Amino acid sequence: MNWLINTLGSSIGKKLLMALTGLGFISFLVGHLAGNLTIYGGKDAFNSYAAHLHALGPFVTAAELGLLLFAVIHVATGAILFYQNLQARPERYKVNKSGGGRTIGSATMPYTGFVVLAFVIFHLLNFHFVDKTHTTIFQIVSEAFASPVYVLIYIVAMVIVALHVSHGFWSAFQSLGANHPKYMPFIMGVSVAVSVIFGIGFGFLPVYISLFS
Amino acid sequence: MQLDAKIPDGPLAEKWDRHRFEMKLVNPANKRKFDIIVVGTGLAGGSASATLAELGYNVKTFCFQDSPRRAHSIAAQGGINAAKNYPNDGDSIWRLFYDTVKGGDFRAREANVHRLAQVSNNIIDHCVAQGIPFAREYGGLLANRSFGGAQVSRTFYARGQTGQQLLLGAYSSLARQIAAGKVTMFPRREMLDVVIVDGQARGIVVRNLISGELETHAAHAVVLATGGYGNVFFLSTNAMGCNVTAAYRAYKKGAFFANPCFTQIHPTCIPVHGTYQSKLTLMSESLRNDGRVWVPKKAGDTRRPADIPEDERDYFLERKYPSFGNLVPRDVASRNAKEQCDMGKGVGETRLAVYLDFADAIRRDGRAVIEKKYGNLFQMYAKITADNPYETPMMIYPAVHYTMGGLWVDYNLMSTVPGLFVLGEANFSDHGANRLGASALMQGLADGYFVIPYTIGGYLAGTPQRAVTTADPAFKAATQAVNGRISKLLSINGHRTVDDFHRELGGIMWDYCGMARTNAGLEVARGLIQNLRAEFWENVKVPGDPGEFNQSLERAGRVADFLEFGELMLIDARARQESCGGHFNEAFQTQENEALRDDENFCHVAAWEFTGEDKEPAFHKEPLVFENVHLTQRSYK
Amino acid sequence: MTKTINLTLKVWRQKGPHVKGKLETYHANNISTDMSFLEMIDVVNEQLTLDGKDPIAFDHDCREGICGSCGAVVNGRPHGPEKGTTLCQLHMRHFSDGDTVVVEPWRSRAFPIIRDLAVDRGVLDKIIQAGGYISVNAGGAQDANAIPIPQEVADKAMDAAACIGCGACVAACPNASAMLFVSAKVSQLALLPQGKPEAARRAIAMLCSADKAGFGNCSNERECEAECPKEISITHIARLNREFFKASFGSSVQ
Numbered sequence A: 001m002n003w004l005i006n007t008l009g010s011s012i013g014k015k016l017l018m019a020l021t022g023l024g025f026i027s028f029l030v031g032h033l034a035g036n037l038t039i040y041g042g043k044d045a046f047n048s049y050a051a052h053l054h055a056l057g058p059f060v061t062a063a064e065l066g067l068l069l070f071a072v073i074h075v076a077t078g079a080i081l082f083y084q085n086l087q088a089r090p091e092r093y094k095v096n097k098s099g100g101g102r103t104i105g106s107a108t109m110p111y112t113g114f115v116v117l118a119f120v121i122f123h124l125l126n127f128h129f130v131d132k133t134h135t136t137i138f139q140i141v142s143e144a145f146a147s148p149v150y151v152l153i154y155i156v157a158m159v160i161v162a163l164h165v166s167h168g169f170w171s172a173f174q175s176l177g178a179n180h181p182k183y184m185p186f187i188m189g190v191s192v193a194v195s196v197i198f199g200i201g202f203g204f205l206p207v208y209i210s211l212f213s
Numbered sequence B: 001m002q003l004d005a006k007i008p009d010g011p012l013a014e015k016w017d018r019h020r021f022e023m024k025l026v027n028p029a030n031k032r033k034f035d036i037i038v039v040g041t042g043l044a045g046g047s048a049s050a051t052l053a054e055l056g057y058n059v060k061t062f063c064f065q066d067s068p069r070r071a072h073s074i075a076a077q078g079g080i081n082a083a084k085n086y087p088n089d090g091d092s093i094w095r096l097f098y099d100t101v102k103g104g105d106f107r108a109r110e111a112n113v114h115r116l117a118q119v120s121n122n123i124i125d126h127c128v129a130q131g132i133p134f135a136r137e138y139g140g141l142l143a144n145r146s147f148g149g150a151q152v153s154r155t156f157y158a159r160g161q162t163g164q165q166l167l168l169g170a171y172s173s174l175a176r177q178i179a180a181g182k183v184t185m186f187p188r189r190e191m192l193d194v195v196i197v198d199g200q201a202r203g204i205v206v207r208n209l210i211s212g213e214l215e216t217h218a219a220h221a222v223v224l225a226t227g228g229y230g231n232v233f234f235l236s237t238n239a240m241g242c243n244v245t246a247a248y249r250a251y252k253k254g255a256f257f258a259n260p261c262f263t264q265i266h267p268t269c270i271p272v273h274g275t276y277q278s279k280l281t282l283m284s285e286s287l288r289n290d291g292r293v294w295v296p297k298k299a300g301d302t303r304r305p306a307d308i309p310e311d312e313r314d315y316f317l318e319r320k321y322p323s324f325g326n327l328v329p330r331d332v333a334s335r336n337a338k339e340q341c342d343m344g345k346g347v348g349e350t351r352l353a354v355y356l357d358f359a360d361a362i363r364r365d366g367r368a369v370i371e372k373k374y375g376n377l378f379q380m381y382a383k384i385t386a387d388n389p390y391e392t393p394m395m396i397y398p399a400v401h402y403t404m405g406g407l408w409v410d411y412n413l414m415s416t417v418p419g420l421f422v423l424g425e426a427n428f429s430d431h432g433a434n435r436l437g438a439s440a441l442m443q444g445l446a447d448g449y450f451v452i453p454y455t456i457g458g459y460l461a462g463t464p465q466r467a468v469t470t471a472d473p474a475f476k477a478a479t480q481a482v483n484g485r486i487s488k489l490l491s492i493n494g495h496r497t498v499d500d501f502h503r504e505l506g507g508i509m510w511d512y513c514g515m516a517r518t519n520a521g522l523e524v525a526r527g528l529i530q531n532l533r534a535e536f537w538e539n540v541k542v543p544g545d546p547g548e549f550n551q552s553l554e555r556a557g558r559v560a561d562f563l564e565f566g567e568l569m570l571i572d573a574r575a576r577q578e579s580c581g582g583h584f585n586e587a588f589q590t591q592e593n594e595a596l597r598d599d600e601n602f603c604h605v606a607a608w609e610f611t612g613e614d615k616e617p618a619f620h621k622e623p624l625v626f627e628n629v630h631l632t633q634r635s636y637k
Numbered sequence C: 001m002t003k004t005i006n007l008t009l010k011v012w013r014q015k016g017p018h019v020k021g022k023l024e025t026y027h028a029n030n031i032s033t034d035m036s037f038l039e040m041i042d043v044v045n046e047q048l049t050l051d052g053k054d055p056i057a058f059d060h061d062c063r064e065g066i067c068g069s070c071g072a073v074v075n076g077r078p079h080g081p082e083k084g085t086t087l088c089q090l091h092m093r094h095f096s097d098g099d100t101v102v103v104e105p106w107r108s109r110a111f112p113i114i115r116d117l118a119v120d121r122g123v124l125d126k127i128i129q130a131g132g133y134i135s136v137n138a139g140g141a142q143d144a145n146a147i148p149i150p151q152e153v154a155d156k157a158m159d160a161a162a163c164i165g166c167g168a169c170v171a172a173c174p175n176a177s178a179m180l181f182v183s184a185k186v187s188q189l190a191l192l193p194q195g196k197p198e199a200a201r202r203a204i205a206m207l208c209s210a211d212k213a214g215f216g217n218c219s220n221e222r223e224c225e226a227e228c229p230k231e232i233s234i235t236h237i238a239r240l241n242r243e244f245f246k247a248s249f250g251s252s253v254q
């Protein structure tokens, strides 16, 4: 097992962990978004989606634990990377300028990552770890988004998620070694598309809810 | 002292085999008892270090750059010759041998050159095995191109970066031996003296360029592979650090210096464009495969090249040498360019340039093909000159490029100091009075991979040696002398910088000992150099301390040696009363302005012995015997 | 034809690895636009020497963009603002009269400063020593044409092999990672049939060596590719990643 620790502890191993967990989150978000789109179908559609989901019982718990594990790995590895990378350049440049490789997404990964983490905790506290015995999820959501502050927080958070994903998506492929001149432009395109879809898809929901519920 | 080249007996083609058989061997278990110092990590030193370590010797390797991978060989562009005859165009070991001897204007040793041609094929095999990405045809087999002085395509290449790739191959083999603990690598060390004990080379003194400390190292034999001395001209295509110091220090310790006046002026370089300029840039000779050299027919024609109609252009190489055309050897191409400029037909701002035109090739093959072949060279040219060679002809002018002269060595590559071996450009052995393109890389690797591994064994097995450590008084004496010189340089504190002296020295050498030489000029130059040297030791300003990273001090030491060595070149040039290859004395030329040899009196190697400071060096002659080729007036018509 | 410009230079001066450094201001006047950046520093150094000051230390040798000795960060850009260009090949025509130019050394924990702009890049050699070679002794090779290698493969290997080991990728990387350098060698040898037998061992050993040297971790920022004077592509990093996974999960190499 020593080899596995060495492999995953190496710089490429850490990339592998970030890429796999990151892609895991992206798949989760795709599902989450698809589910959330039922909101456009109205209150009942959304509630019944939630009910169906909960009916899956142990699977949900397993998935939740999986996500938690992914989160721990992603966050912990990210934190290690951030710290190590800071250490790798003890004296910083007086003048910093990009040669054109970085994007806002890539340059802000640790920070957007941190914000996303904070947001996820906030989000879970608001919508997940609440007592749902007397209310429906739709009620909770629409009450929350009645407050413009909430809406704003969510919109900002979604822009940040989109930024994080804009780098994270294609970067995961690169990390996994999937960079081929024929396919990379496509992956890059998808990367942008996915982040835009996440940003708008999730970001418009609170607006919609606050306006129409 | 009678010079003995130790050329083995027997027919030319069998000499090397026979010699390898007759040489004494060091038994494999005993090799680890021998320490060998290698100075230099270019193609010659890098390959020698790796190979000697592979055999089991303990090797200590030195270079002045921060990494062995940065030796000047890295800059070679065009290619490396080998007699593979893959294109099936009639090449053979014999033809490569003959072309090289003829290209050198019959001033090289037959036996050495033949051996070089013999091992040339092994080099390519080994380099491919190392993973060098040579250019290939679509079918996956190796590609070849043509170089000057040959009518067959025998040059292997890796884009315009052949030297880089070959060096990285040698460097990787070296890295493997460093990892294996068989080579100890000492980068950022400058060799400042050879230490001689009981008449044998047993060690060196180096300066640690970071700390400034002087270090001594002892061994059973010392191998110098320290490259050429082209920087005596200040402006050359050599890297800034190229120097004569190591070789010159060895000369002062008793190694003879052979043919120092044989320097090569490369025809295709980017012309000089300002006094601040620090070096010249070569455009690979391979460009002459497709580029056509021309000047306006009319002297003083200042029209733009595009405005000069075809019939007012003089493609002078094609006109004068119909069979070799633009691919005549370098000395011939360079001299012709100079001749055109001397007639006032030069082009460009300074009028010291000729055109190298790709318009026809682009029309014939298309831009894509030309770009694939020379893209990086064109890009480099564009970067430096801000001209686009796809649209307007390049401007080129000859520049100092390579030095055929070097420390005298016998067939075993040993100098006149027992145990001191010299490889690569630092020795004089294989190129005579003019080196053909793509043959220096071949020679460096031949020496390092395939010659020294055998001949050094012969020396070590056959020479009684006593145990010597750096505690020996000879090391102390050498260190003291080196120290004294460094203190002296730092204490002068005059008014002129090192570069200022170097630039002036270069000017003298270029004007009087460059492409064309005259007896009167050589004598004038000697006086000028003596004065300059005297002024240097009174008026140079070297800032900083000895015990620190001090690049001015490094340069000062090198220039001090160039100032002495330059005079030796002038003496050698003056003594050789003939023209041959790169040495062109205006008094000796054919009616067509070609170099006119005097085989009666000068078919020899001139080897110079140091006899003391400010004393005339002693002349020794190694007659050259040609048993297999017929000496002719070179003709490339 | 030749134009001259005047510049204000702010150059990092630092006497040694453990001394504090700072930016010093110099004036470079009458600089011909045909000069290279290093020739411009030569001019400044000549003046500093005559003024009895220490000239600026910087590594350089070939001055034609191939030895990999030179390099400094110019206004935040390793090797300066031109694409695919080393510092020695950067010409002053890319600057304008009156510009202020800040010149700093490569900054990375793995590259201690020797003096001023000269840094110690010895770890790059160590990485190659860990496995950047094919184990073949001189004398044992078969005929060079015995294994045909498709031109496309040879070309790709050559693209990677063009690395000059300058370290600009490290200097440019926001994480001071050397991944582009490591990948160039691993990729070159992984592409070629000659390199296959040792591919697994090489990928692991070279990566471990780089990790130990104190470089940061690659996070696909792509600054290396943007600043590399030989324009080495990050597709080689992807290949390195594949080679590493293959070696770690699919071979018996530890």
Ligand SMILES: Cc1cc2nc3c(=O)[nH]c(=O)nc-3n(C[C@H](O)[C@H](O)[C@H](O)COP(=O)(O)OP(=O)(O)OC[C@H]3O[C@@H](n4cnc5c(N)ncnc54)[C@H](O)[C@@H]3O)c2cc1C
Binding pocket: B039, B040, B041, B042, B043, B044, B045, B046, B062, B063, B064, B065, B068, B070, B071, B072, B073, B074, B075, B076, B077, B078, B079, B080, B162, B163, B189, B190, B191, B192, B225, B226, B227, B228, B237, B238, B239, B242, B243, B245, B246, B282, B284, B401, B402, B423, B424, B425, B426, B437, B438, B439, B440, B441, B442, B444
């Ligand atoms: C621009 C250019 C292009 C060329 N193109 C070609 C070509 O296409 N084909 C071809 O065949 N030839 C070519 N040549 C010639 C060829 O590159 C050289 O002759 C050859 O590489 C010399 O190799 P070397 O090993 O003898 O010396 P170098 O590669 O010069 O190595 C010298 C070594 O000695 C060390 N050294 C020197 N002095 C000291 C000292 N005092 N102390 C410690 N170490 C020292 C250096 O650090 C270095 O490691 C070209 C040359 C130039 C300049």
Ligand code: SF4
Binding pocket: C162, C163, C164, C165, C166, C167, C168, C169, C170, C180, C181, C184, C227, C228, C229, C230, C231, C232
């Ligand atoms: S990959 Fe590019 S930037 Fe990095 S060392 Fe090689 S040439 Fe320099």
Ligand code: FES
Binding pocket: C059, C060, C061, C062, C063, C064, C065, C066, C067, C068, C069, C070, C071, C086, C087, C088, C089
């Ligand atoms: S000095 Fe050699 S690459 Fe710049």
